[in-house]
Amino acid sequence: MFSGEIRPLFPNFSLKQTMEKIEKLRQFLRWFWQVAKRYWISQERFRAWQLLAAVVIFIILAETTSALLNRYLGEFTTALTNKELDKFHHSLVLFGVTLLVLLSFLIIRSFIQNKLELYWREWLTKDFLNRYFAGRAFYQVNGNKEIDNPDQRISEDIESFIDKSLFYSLDLGETILRGFLFFSILWSINHKLVFVAILTALAQTLVSFFIGRILTPLNFKNLQYQADFRYSLVHVRNNSESIAFYKGEEQEQGMVQGKFSQLLAVLHAKILPSSVLVGINAGLSLSVVILAYLFLAPQYFAGQITFGDITRSIPAFTTIVGVFGWFATSFEGLTLFAAVIKRLGTFADYLQQNQQSPSSESVINTLIEPRFALSHVTVKTPDQKRVLVEDLSTEIPKSEGILLMGASGSGKSSILRAVAGLWDKGAGYIYRPNTAEILFIPQRPYMVLGSLRNQILYPHTNRQMSDTKLQDVLEQVNLTDLVDRVGGLDVELNWADVLSLGEQQRLGFARLFLHNPHYAVLDESTSALDVANEQHLYHKLREADITYISVGHRPTLIPFHQLIVEILGHGKWRFLSPNESQGTSLVSS
Numbered sequence: 195m196f197s198g199e200i201r202p203l204f205p206n207f208s209l210k211q212t213m214e215k216i217e218k219l220r221q222f223l224r225w226f227w228q229v230a231k232r233y234w235i236s237q238e239r240f241r242a243w244q245l246l247a248a249v250v251i252f253i254i255l256a257e258t259t260s261a262l263l264n265r266y267l268g269e270f271t272t273a274l275t276n277k278e279l280d281k282f283h284h285s286l287v288l289f290g291v292t293l294l295v296l297l298s299f300l301i302i303r304s305f306i307q308n309k310l311e312l313y314w315r316e317w318l319t320k321d322f323l324n325r326y327f328a329g330r331a332f333y334q335v336n337g338n339k340e341i342d343n344p345d346q347r348i349s350e351d352i353e354s355f356i357d358k359s360l361f362y363s364l365d366l367g368e369t370i371l372r373g374f375l376f377f378s379i380l381w382s383i384n385h386k387l388v389f390v391a392i393l394t395a396l397a398q399t400l401v402s403f404f405i406g407r408i409l410t411p412l413n414f415k416n417l418q419y420q421a422d423f424r425y426s427l428v429h430v431r432n433n434s435e436s437i438a439f440y441k442g443e444e445q446e447q448g449m450v451q452g453k454f455s456q457l458l459a460v461l462h463a464k465i466l467p468s469s470v471l472v473g474i475n476a477g478l479s480l481s482v483v484i485l486a487y488l489f490l491a492p493q494y495f496a497g498q499i500t501f502g503d504i505t506r507s508i509p510a511f512t513t514i515v516g517v518f519g520w521f522a523t524s525f526e527g528l529t530l531f532a533a534v535i536k537r538l539g540t541f542a543d544y545l546q547q548n549q550q551s552p553s554s555e556s557v558i559n560t561l562i563e564p565r566f567a568l569s570h571v572t573v574k575t576p577d578q579k580r581v582l583v584e585d586l587s588t589e590i591p592k593s594e595g596i597l598l599m600g601a602s603g604s605g606k607s608s609i610l611r612a613v614a615g616l617w618d619k620g621a622g623y624i625y626r627p628n629t630a631e632i633l634f635i636p637q638r639p640y641m642v643l644g645s646l647r648n649q650i651l652y653p654h655t656n657r658q659m660s661d662t663k664l665q666d667v668l669e670q671v672n673l674t675d676l677v678d679r680v681g682g683l684d685v686e687l688n689w690a691d692v693l694s695l696g697e698q699q700r701l702g703f704a705r706l707f708l709h710n711p712h713y714a715v716l717d718e719s720t721s722a723l724d725v726a727n728e729q730h731l732y733h734k735l736r737e738a739d740i741t742y743i744s745v746g747h748r749p750t751l752i753p754f755h756q757l758i759v760e761i762l763g764h765g766k767w768r769f770l771s772p773n774e775s776q777g778t779s780l781v782s783s
């Protein structure tokens with residue numbers, strides 16, 4: 195069952211709490227402004243403002259036309275009750291023509307507004323994507339518990355943010371304008387009715403406010419649990435084979451159902467307050483019509499107003515109730531909007547912090563030079579709780595290799611993460627070329643979505659290479675028959691599932707030989723291969739004149755490396771001579 199905090203219906207008012215609420219509101223406005231302003235001051239701002247101005251113009255046109263329609267409505271009902279046929283026909287024709295004009299204004303306004311929404315969404319999504327991929331935020335964000343499901347924030351929350359921003363700002367403006375137009379109509383017929391409309395709307399607002407206190411936190415949870423549920427299903431799809439091997443379906447189904455139950459509990463908890471809110475709003479708007487008749491009837495019977503005035507007053511009265519009750523009727527939608535603003539605002543804050551240079555914390559400095567060297571490097575985990583390697587200094591001779599060995603979990607891959615710039619907590623200097631000149635091959639090479647050609651070309655999938663060249667490089671890594679087997683270079687398959695890990699690792703080396711970089715980082719990238727294949731690939735690597743860092747466990751790798759460092763854990767390490775299989779000279783602290 196949902197165990198989230200539900201606030202008391204009647205809050206205790208205190209200055210401190212009020213200040214906190216004002217601060218919270220300021221924070222929401224700041225988030226909203228931070229996300230919204232980027233498009234409206236961007237290079238596309240001229241088109242954006244022009245379209246917005248057009249929408250506003252058509253709103254004004256539609257609203258004034260609709261007030262005119264109200265006038266003709268009064269006229270023809272009065273003519274009807276007075277049995278004035280000519281007048282009736284005349285005002286009916288005017289009513290019909292005005293209605294057509296109104297409809298065309300509404301269609302044009304909707305068209306322009308939808309276009310504006312799409313342009314804004316296109317721009318903002320690209321903007322978030324740029325910042326998500328810049329500074330490797332997509333990788334760093336995994337360590338941040340507050341930013342759950344960034345994918346949902348980019349794919350859905352942006353759409354919702356734009357839709358609601360336009361809807362609520364324009365809707366509020368439109369409501370105020372309508373209020374002005376209909377206020378004078380109602381005021382001219384019956385003053386008291388204006389006050390009744392305002393009081394009714396205030397009552398509606400109070401009720402909605404108290405129910406909204408329950409709904410707001412539920413709407414926040416709703417968005418998060420919806421995303422968690424979908425992600426749990428994606429996770430099963432991505433790991434389907436491992437789950438099938440472990441016969442983990444029961445466990446996985448339990449996990450997915452657990453996420454769904456969490457979502458359902460929130461949705462159930464929302465039903466009662468939402469229904470009460472809908473009921474109260476509907477009840478009020480229906481009963482106020484009777485109230486309006488009650489107030490108008492004495493004037494009508496005294497002959498002070500016509501029947502047409504009554505017909506005109508009812509929509510004017512309900513409009514005024516709608517105007518003053520705008521917050522009440524929009525309350526639930528606004529709480530959802532607040533949830534979306536918070537999700538996007540915190541995400542934008544995170545992306546901004548990620549782009550800014552690191553603070554005064556001790557970090558590993560990377561200097562771009564055409565060599566691989568470490569100088570007094572200390573590597574810590576991102577949470578800075580553990581020192582994995584301390585004060586490591588070494589330089590890899592050109593066209594040679596260094597091998598990092600050591601027990602599992604000792605910190606070998608973490609040194610590579612520091613070299614790649616993924617981790618920077620620690621101290622010292624790393625000298626390396628630009629990452630564009632280094633090819634990193636992890637233990638499980640990343641298989642992109644797409645054709646076999648794309649797999650081989652990755653990460654430079656736009657490069658033009660002849661089929662013969664691609665086949666040639668596949669032969670170099672002992673994958674000669676792969677193209678024939680899968681049915682061609684342009685076949686698209688789920689490569690992570692259809693190729694064995696050893697084949698994927700050979701494909702990783704095919705990428706390396708194809709792009710022939712000066713530098714390579716190989717993280718247990720031959721661990722799934724037989725010794726003969728491993729030796730073959732390392733021979734080719736040496737022939738290719740590449741300077742490389744390897745991580746591996748097998749002693750058979752030692753002859754291919756000039757330098758061997760054994761990582762001992764807890765910050766300790768030592769150099770091993772390539773002639774000895776197990777260590778001698780202790781060099782580190």
Ligand SMILES: Nc1ncnc2c1ncn2[C@@H]1O[C@H](COP(=O)(O)OP(=O)(O)OP(=O)(O)O)[C@@H](O)[C@H]1O
Pocket residue numbers: 337575576577582600601602603604605606607608609
């Ligand atoms: N994001 C992280 N935050 C904190 N600690 C982490 C993180 N990622 C890894 N670690 C820890 O850092 C330590 C070193 O991890 P690393 O991946 O470098 O080990 P390794 O020597 O390459 O192991 P293996 O041979 O098993 O691949 C491990 O104890 C691991 O649990």
